[in-house]
Amino acid sequence: MEFYLSLLTLFGFRILLGLSAYVVILTGQISLAQAGFYALGAYTAGAASSMWGWPIFPAILLGGLVGGLFGLLVGFPALRVRGLFLVIATLAFTEIVRMVFLNLKYTIRVGDRTIGPAAAEGFRGITYYFQNGWSSLQIVAFTWFFVLVVLLAFWLMDRSRAGAVLRAVGEDELAASSVGINLTAAKVAAMTAGGFVAGLAGALYAHYATYVSQEDFGVLLATFAIAYALIGGTGSVLGPIAGVLFFSLLIDGLRFLGDWRNLLFGVLIVAMMNLRPHGIIDVGLVRRVASLLRPGGRKAYAGD
Amino acid sequence: MVDFLQALVDGVMLGATYSLLGLGFTLIFGVLRRLNLAFGPTILVGIYAGSHVGLAWPGALWAVVAATVVAAILCGIYVERCSFRALARQAPVVSMISTFAVWMQLQELVSLFEASRTMPYPSPAWLPALTVGPILLRSDALLMWSGATAIMLALFVLLYRTRFGTAVRAVADSSEAAALMGVNVSIIGAAAFLLASTVGGLAGVLIAQSQQQVTPYFGLWATVKGLTAMLLGGAGSLPGAVAGGVILGVVETQTLWHFGGQWRDLASFALLFLVIALSPRARSEPTL
Secondary structure, eight states: OHHHHHHHHHHHHHHHHHHHHHHHHHTTOOOSTHHHHHHHHHHHHHHHHHTSOOOHHHHHHHHHHHHHHHHHHHHTHHHHOOTHHHHHHHHHHHHHHHHHHHHOBOOEEETTEEEEEBGGGOEEOOOHHHHTTOOHHHHHHHHHHHHHHHHHHHHHHHHSHHHHHHHHHHHOHHHHHHTTOOHHHHHHHHHHHHHHHHHHHHHHHHHHHSOBOGGGGSHHHHHHHHHHHHHHOSSSTTHHHHHHHHHHHHHHHTGGGGGGHHHHHHHHHHHHHHHOTTOSSOHHHHHHHHHHHSTTHHHHHHTO | OHHHHHHHHHHHHHHHHHHHHHHHHHHHHHHHSSOOTTHHHHHHHHHHHHHHHHHHSTTOHHHHHHHHHHHHHHHHHHHIIIIIISSOTTOHHHHHHHHHHHHHHHHHHHHHHOSSOOEEOOOOTTSOOEEETTEEEOHHHHHHHHHHHHHHHHHHHHHHHSHHHHHHHHHHHOHHHHHHTTOOHHHHHHHHHHHHHHHHHHHHHHHHHHHOEEOTTHHHHHHHHHHHHHHHTTSSOHHHHHHHHHHHHHHHHHHHHHHOGGGHHHHHHHHHHHHHHHOSTTTSOOOO
């Protein structure tokens, strides 16, 4: 039971991370900055709860807000560059965040323990859950509260004008701007929202892990965030969940291969991108399912 | 003042190898319009091969060089098959993510075969160090600079003074126009890839003999240095990549000297981010 609860908690972080990449990809941008936002959220929220004595809820929110703030800052260069160069710029951002935490030394002593980011040794002692005697079930519930709120928010957004605007920018920037959509606002908003969600995910992860280190927040994490959204599909908010399930099953299913797993992993990603270029849950699938659910659905779809 | 000059000279020597990495990136990006993130890991495999040959036959430097370059070229061909030829030209981002997957493969491959992770690399130790006034020129740095300069000269003669070079630059300028003039675009693309892998392998030899050891992190390191050098030079210009590499080298050694080693990599990533954010070229179509 304990095992499944911690697996469920891990899925929560991964889904949030996937959703943060999802909202950015909707506007047609591929960002590797998600790992940087995640790290910023983890370190700030960890410091807030374990060093400044904040209650857990504001601490997690602070992690999200700091992620969002940096999303806003990184979003502006994103207006100027796109495609390959945006990927490289955001990769550089993630590495810069990692290097800063590699050098950041800011610790306090509580009793006989040292708490805080200790440069290369990482950030120890984010023990809010432990100190307050939370059970695994409570941790799962707390994590999934945030996951469900974000899922709901993105689902509502997708059904509103805002979602249509983001998708329009992602489909064709020229067409979107010629019908009066502000490209700048749409892209920066998506980046900020993505930063906020990634920050939340990092904040929750730091409290679950109790120890974080800059090594956890490298390019690999950023690539996974994109992979969850791209392989899962961006047709619906359920896409990143499908992506997380696909990868988690793959990771555990291929465990028997030992160290050779990562070799095959790359091959499978490439193969998947060739088989379903728009992910598992793409726009076509969403339409098909929606029309099936409607009364007299099949006919409606056939006439589409 | 002497410190500043010393760091400047060290930077120029180091920067020459960054220029080579930048030229390798520029060749691929200019001709194929795609980024090959696996460029660094390709060189990594080459250096590991060279290191093994160096351990097996101590003293046979030419064999080490040959093994490094040949392994880098073979890996380059593998990357070209997997991530460039197989995927459509219209999908540069898919192609780049695919090179990232190949990067993971190559790095894992190296880690799997090396238990110790850090491998020694032979260096011609008989070369003397030079002193010019108060400035010290280390022998390995001098070799790095002169080797890189010689390779760059040869490359520029090849690209600007031969029919093949004209064809490469024509394809980079406009592949449609070049095709209409009877240039075989796909062969030129493959040749540019081979040329870039060769230059990368040679750069690997020069860098590894200076550092005298190699770890699996070399792949990421080389990719970032090459990309930064290329982008500093304006993403697609060959002389620009040379200048970009030297600028990067000088910025790094000055940071190292004034702020300490832990900020060195931060400086190069910050430079990469700023260059992309501020460069007008990052948006427009590049030409070679």
